[in-house]
Amino acid sequence: MSELLCNIEIIKEDEDGEKFDDGTDDGAKLYVARIQSELLGPREIRSGDIMDLIDQITIELQEQFEE
Numbered sequence: 001m002s003e004l005l006c007n008i009e010i011i012k013e014d015e016d017g018e019k020f021d022d023g024t025d026d027g028a029k030l031y032v033a034r035i036q037s038e039l040l041g042p043r044e045i046r047s048g049d050i051m052d053l054i055d056q057i058t059i060e061l062q063e064q065f066e067e
Helices: 050-066
Strands: 006-014 029-037 041-047
Touching: 006 050, 029 050, 041 050
Parallel strands: none
Antiparallel strands: 006 029, 029 041
16 A cells, blocks of 8 residues: 655746746746645745755655654
8 A cells, every 4th residue: 555645846937937838947047846745734945956955855854754
């Protein structure tokens, strides 16, 4: 039996908050992670740097599942 522990969606937005739809990196960008879990519910993390975003997601998940 399997159980969904969390769902993570990572999107890239331009400076106006619109999703990139053409695959380009033109303009300012913001990475947004939307995390949904049974324990903590929905939350959103934003960063201009994808590696920083991944670090934040990792820390949050470690804290959640250490309990």
